[in-house]
Structures are given as C-alpha cells and as structure tokens.
Amino acid sequence: MSDGLFDAVLAAGPVAGQVSDRAWVQAMLDFEGALALASADAGVIPTAAAEEIARQCRADDYGIAEIGSRAVDIGNPAGPLVRALTTRVTPQAAAYVHLGATSQDVSDTAAMLVTARSFDALRTELRSAAALLAGLAEEHAYTVMPGRSLLQQAPPVTFGLTAAGWLSGITAAQSRLNAIRRDRLAVQFGGAVGTLAALGDNGIRVLSGIAQRLELTEPVLPWHTERSRIAEAATALGQTCGAVAKIARDITLLAQTEIGEVVELGPAGTGGSSTMPHKRNPVAAVLAAGSAGPAPGLVAALLGASAHEHQRAAGAWHAEWRPLSELLRTTGSAVHWLVISLERLRVDPERMRSNLERTGGLLLAENVAIELVSASQGAVGRQTAGDAVAACCRAALADCGELVELLADDPLIGQYLERRRLAELLDPAGYLGSADEFIRRTLDDWKAQS
Structure with a gap:
C-alpha cells in the first residue's frame, strides 16, 4: 500500500498490498520465471538457463519507477521489464528470456495472479465477517426489533434475522x-496472435507447465480478446461491495440518535467529530460504505473495456489495468472496515423493544386483521377486516385512544376478538413467523460453505 493521503481510509486491509506496483511487477516476473522453467521441462530451453532466469525474478531487484517510465516506449510495462530481466541474466540465458510470449501474456497473467492473491486475502477477511455475523444471528435469534419498510416501521423481526440477512449476502x-x-x-x-507458433509443437506443454507452477487454471485456448474472466471477476467484486454496502448502510441507520439500536464501541478517539464532542459516529461502517462506493463505476469501466478487436486489441486491455487494481483495492478496504465495524458493534435490545412500543401496537395491525378473518370463520372477509383495523389505527394515530381499546370497542372486531386476545395479537414477540427457521437455514448454508 502506498502512503497516500486517503490510503489509510480507502485502501485499508491486506488486499491493498496485493495490488501495489511492486506486487504487479512481481506477478509479471513470476510469469517469466514460470515460462522459463516450464519451457525447460518441455525441452525447449536448457535447464541451466531456465534456473538462471528464475533466480533473477525478484521484484526488489528492479527499479519499478524506471520500468514505469519506459513503458511509454511500447505502451506497456512488460517490454521494459523483459529488457531489464534480460540484462540481469548470463549471456547464455539471455537468449531464452520471454521465449514464445508476448507482452499481453505477461500483463494478463500478472492481472490473474494479482487478482488471485487479492481474492485469497479477501476471502480470509470475508470469513471473519461471516463468523461475526453468524455469532450475531445466533445470539440475537429472539431479540425483537422493528422491521422497517420504506424507512417506516413495519411488522417486527428479530435482530438475529437481520444479521442472518447480512450473512446471506456475504455467503453468496x-x-x-x-x-x-x-x-x-x-x-x-x-x-x-494466440497460436504459440514460435514454440512449434511444444506450446501446449509449456502452457500447462506455466499454469501448474503459478497455480492458475489452464485455459482451453488463449483469451487475449475474450475477456469474460475479467468481467466475471469484476462483477463478483461488485457483488461483494454491494453486500458490504448494504450492511454498512443498515448499521449507520440503526446507529442514528433517534433509533439508537446499535452502536460501534471502538478504541478511545474513534467515532468522534472535529466540531461536535458528543458524536458517536459508527466510523468503521461509514468507511466500509465509503470504500464500497466506487465499485459500480469500476465494474462498469471493466465491462466497458470488454470489446477487444481481432486477435489482439489496441487499447482495450490497457484500459483494464487501473480499474482492476482500484476495484480489488476498494473491495478489500470495504470488507476490512466491515470486519472492524462488526467487531465493535454492540446491540441494544432494550432500545429495540422501546422503539417497538412507540407505535402502541400499530405494527401488529396486520396480525389483528388476519386473526379477525380466522376468528369469524370467513364471515369477515380480508378486505373488510383490513378496513376495520385500519380505521382503528387511524383513530389511534389521531390520539383518540389506545389501539387495543379502540380495537376492543369496535363493533365488528369486538364481536369476534376479546381484549385479552387483542393484547396477545399486539405483542411483537408473538408475530415472528418463521424467523427462527430462516436464521437456522442461513447458518446451515454458511456452515456448508465454510
């Protein structure tokens, strides 16, 4: 990771190190070393030459800034890097550096290695996030809270179900x-041009050897202008950022002063404000959301670069380098901050219950209407029941009395439902449906994939 002004905020976590300039150069050198050794295994070049080339494939031995500045000569950094590598090996080995390859082979394989190594780091962080979410889902399976639809209170849910919903996105x-x-x-x-003609009949053997050594998939054929691999990686990273952003958004909303159902409790000095000493900002969730924010645009940039002409494109593969690095970096940062937010998260069940009670049972109006239809054995239709309950809700909102009393006094409702039963129907804990079963199913799915 570089030392930029925003890096500690928007390039946090271990993925950032996997997309640094040094990491890219090392990935390109890893290709060159694997190419040489695989070529030796196939009998294309001498083993001694291959070993000499592989020994010189250490990024720390190269001037990365100089390679970057020389990239303008041919339009990519692979050319100057190959030249630098060639000058470092013995004259006997120099003739075999980069044999049979083209610059795009180097940069594309490096992109795959950088992506693979970033994915490995990212998956470790995602496992941590998933474990924390699973713990919240289990611990709060019966912690009742308001459900919310269009930002308004709706029938009750549990915080465990909320956490299970978050977990489901991360698991996917x-x-x-x-x-x-x-x-x-x-x-x-x-x-x-994708034929490996320079290697005669040995091309496939060398290709297989490179894939084995680099622990990458061996493709059916070269994919210089078939970019579905880049597109799939990009959309998966976008999906990951979407899952993170949803959780971060929920946490910031639940942590609002007026709601106060969760809070981030970080080390001293975190979550404060430059002007407002009282603030308890959920700063890790905020940074998770901020890191995830650029993802859709970066995904679009990579998808937009997918049209590559003929056998080798003029500019389209070059257009992928920066957005791919940025997308990997920002996704890693988003997941990293999410883990920190979840580690700091504290749930307030009493505040959740208090918020539920603010409406005086209005959230359970649906439950009363359904029970009215059942208790009347269909004599009261669904629409009629809903209208009767809605009228009582409007009266309660107009401060004409408590909802339970208004319902009990309604001629139609009171005919079939006693006050005691109405009070039971207005208890949030009694209207959770299959919430606990959905939590169990989500946890089972997570465990099956862990």
Whole structure:
C-alpha cells in the first residue's frame, strides 16, 4: 500500500498490498520465471538457463519507477521489464528470456495472479465477517426489533434475522469469489496472435507447465480478446461491495440518535467529530460504505473495456489495468472496515423493544386483521377486516385512544376478538413467523460453505 493521503481510509486491509506496483511487477516476473522453467521441462530451453532466469525474478531487484517510465516506449510495462530481466541474466540465458510470449501474456497473467492473491486475502477477511455475523444471528435469534419498510416501521423481526440477512449476502459473495478463484483465473499464454507458433509443437506443454507452477487454471485456448474472466471477476467484486454496502448502510441507520439500536464501541478517539464532542459516529461502517462506493463505476469501466478487436486489441486491455487494481483495492478496504465495524458493534435490545412500543401496537395491525378473518370463520372477509383495523389505527394515530381499546370497542372486531386476545395479537414477540427457521437455514448454508 502506498502512503497516500486517503490510503489509510480507502485502501485499508491486506488486499491493498496485493495490488501495489511492486506486487504487479512481481506477478509479471513470476510469469517469466514460470515460462522459463516450464519451457525447460518441455525441452525447449536448457535447464541451466531456465534456473538462471528464475533466480533473477525478484521484484526488489528492479527499479519499478524506471520500468514505469519506459513503458511509454511500447505502451506497456512488460517490454521494459523483459529488457531489464534480460540484462540481469548470463549471456547464455539471455537468449531464452520471454521465449514464445508476448507482452499481453505477461500483463494478463500478472492481472490473474494479482487478482488471485487479492481474492485469497479477501476471502480470509470475508470469513471473519461471516463468523461475526453468524455469532450475531445466533445470539440475537429472539431479540425483537422493528422491521422497517420504506424507512417506516413495519411488522417486527428479530435482530438475529437481520444479521442472518447480512450473512446471506456475504455467503453468496464468498461462494462467487471461491468459484472464480478455482475455475476462472487462468494463465494467459498465446504468443503474438494466440497460436504459440514460435514454440512449434511444444506450446501446449509449456502452457500447462506455466499454469501448474503459478497455480492458475489452464485455459482451453488463449483469451487475449475474450475477456469474460475479467468481467466475471469484476462483477463478483461488485457483488461483494454491494453486500458490504448494504450492511454498512443498515448499521449507520440503526446507529442514528433517534433509533439508537446499535452502536460501534471502538478504541478511545474513534467515532468522534472535529466540531461536535458528543458524536458517536459508527466510523468503521461509514468507511466500509465509503470504500464500497466506487465499485459500480469500476465494474462498469471493466465491462466497458470488454470489446477487444481481432486477435489482439489496441487499447482495450490497457484500459483494464487501473480499474482492476482500484476495484480489488476498494473491495478489500470495504470488507476490512466491515470486519472492524462488526467487531465493535454492540446491540441494544432494550432500545429495540422501546422503539417497538412507540407505535402502541400499530405494527401488529396486520396480525389483528388476519386473526379477525380466522376468528369469524370467513364471515369477515380480508378486505373488510383490513378496513376495520385500519380505521382503528387511524383513530389511534389521531390520539383518540389506545389501539387495543379502540380495537376492543369496535363493533365488528369486538364481536369476534376479546381484549385479552387483542393484547396477545399486539405483542411483537408473538408475530415472528418463521424467523427462527430462516436464521437456522442461513447458518446451515454458511456452515456448508465454510
């Protein structure tokens, strides 16, 4: 990670180190080393030359800034890096550096390695987030809170169900990233136009050897202008950021002063304000949301670069480098801050119950209407029941009395439901449906994928 002004905030976590300039150069050198060793295994070049080339493939031995400045000569950094590598090896080995490869083979394989290594770091962080969410779902399976629809209170849920919903999004993101890491991050090796003609009959053997050494998938054929691998990685990262942003948004809303159902309790000095000493900002959730924010635009940039002409494109693969790095970095930062937010999160069940009681039972109006239809054995239709209960709700909102009394005094409702039963129907804990079963199913799904 660089030392930029915003990096500690928007490039936090271990993924940032996997997309640094040094990491990219090392990934390109890893390709060159694997190419040489695989070529030796296939009998294309001498083993001694391959070993000499591999020994010189350490990024710390190269001037990264100089390589970057020389990239303008041919339009990519692979060329100057290959030249620098060639000058470092013995004259006997120099003739075999980069044999059969083209610059795009180097940069594309480096992109896959950078992505794979970022995915590995990202998956570790996602596992931490998922474990924390699973703990919240189990601990608060019966902690009743208001459900919210269009930002208004709705029938009750549990905080455990809320956390299970968060967990479901993270589990889905994990599953997608795992599948792409396993099946779709492939080595690129096709030579000038994807035929490996320079290697004669040895091209496939060398390709297989590179894939094995780099622990990347071996593609069916070179994918110089078939960019679905980049697109799939991009959309999976966008999906991950979406899952993080949803959780972060919920946490910031639940932590509002007027709601106060959760709070982040971080180390001293966190969550404060430059002007308002009283503030307890959920700063980690805020930074998770802020990090995730650029993802849709970066995904769009990568999808927009997918149209590559003929066998090798003019500019389209170049257009992928920066948004791919930024998307990996920002996704890693978003997940990192989410883990911190969840570690700091404290739930206030009493405040949740208090917020439920603010409406005097209005949230349970649906329960009363359904019971009225049942108690009347269908004599009162669903629409009629709903209208009768809605009239009582309007009266309660107009301060004409408590809802339970208004319902009991209504001629139609009171005919079928006693006050005691109405009070039971207005108890939030009695109207949770299959919430506990949904939590269990979500936890089972998470455990099956862990």
